[in-house]
Amino acid sequence: MVDISLIAMATGFVLILIGLYGALTNGNLLRMIVAFTVADAGVNLVLVSVGYMRGRTAPILDSAVPAAEAVARIIDPVPQALVLTAIVIGLGVTALMLAYAYRLYEAKGTLDIAKFSELKW
């Protein structure tokens, strides 16, 4: 039987590929930001699936998992902490990209990246 984390990791890589494809082939700025969001979800999925171990449970101590036997029963909490930070930073990056897109739209009146030609040579 295939492990859960393997399926999730494969899906995460497929999502990264889909997001990069969309970011590279679309001409609209907002569409590129949507594709980056999809790739972001894929990266988070890969990182969480790295930390998963079969048959163990979430690293939060309560009545179901007392502290005495926690070492044998919980999974590694470090990748989850990383992903928690990555999600919040992803929101910041998305908001910054949206602010830049809106500023570009105010300056040029369009969202098509083929029209932004000042830095081309």
Added chain:
Amino acid sequence: MAEALVSLAVLLAGLAFLLALWRFLAGPTAADRVVAFDVMTVIGISFIVILALLEGRGIYLDAALVYALLSFLGVIAVARYLERGY
């Protein structure tokens, strides 16, 4: 007995998710897709509750709590966009 019934519940919830996903992919207008998105959020809450039962951890219910509180934010944003344009 209860285990078998909970497994059957997982299958039924998956079927409901599949039907809503079909309406999301095929819906003719944007509003149809928003309705399907809302329904999928509610089915997601049921998924989370069943998952917490299967794993036996009460802490999983907090995710369902966050969903129940915040699921209407996206729908209201879309409705405002459709209605007035900002």
Added chain:
Amino acid sequence: MAGLLDIVGGLLMVGGTAFLVFGGLGLVRMPDLFNRIHAGTKATTLGTLLTLAGAACLRPDWGWKLLLIAVFILSTNPLSAQVLARAAHRIGAAMSVKTRVDRLEEDQGA
């Protein structure tokens, strides 16, 4: 007695997810947007509440948290459906040809 409570909880969960399936079926089969909102919101709200009740029967120590989730669902789900239906009516979403009464139109016309 615990065995009886387990079976009642399992049956409630199966009934609730069956209502979720009916809601999804209505979402696929209904002819226009307003009927879809009707089927999708009411049936799935009842289904989720029944699922929460079943979980409360299976694990009675989670009761308060499940009750809190039910209260939040009951307060936010009709709100989003109402806002969406009003927006769809205002932008003139197509109605089914079998629709005969439009009370919101009459209210606004009067």
Added chain:
Amino acid sequence: MILTAMTLFLCAAMIGAALFAVLGRSLPIAILAAGLVSLVASILFLVMAAPDVAMTEAAIGSGLTTFLFFFVLGRVRRGEND
């Protein structure tokens, strides 16, 4: 066993929604599909025993990001034509 079936189903739904977000025709629908990817990712985090990550993803990915996108999209609506 049932967790594996759930994971396979959710992964398939996630890839379908991601393809729809990238290849779909209209922009609001693409944003909604990105929110759907985030919703399924949250349930998948919960399957992989990370409830704190699932909570954050539910609040941020499914609610706040969709809200931000539609805020900007409403402001640039007249210039957007595909």
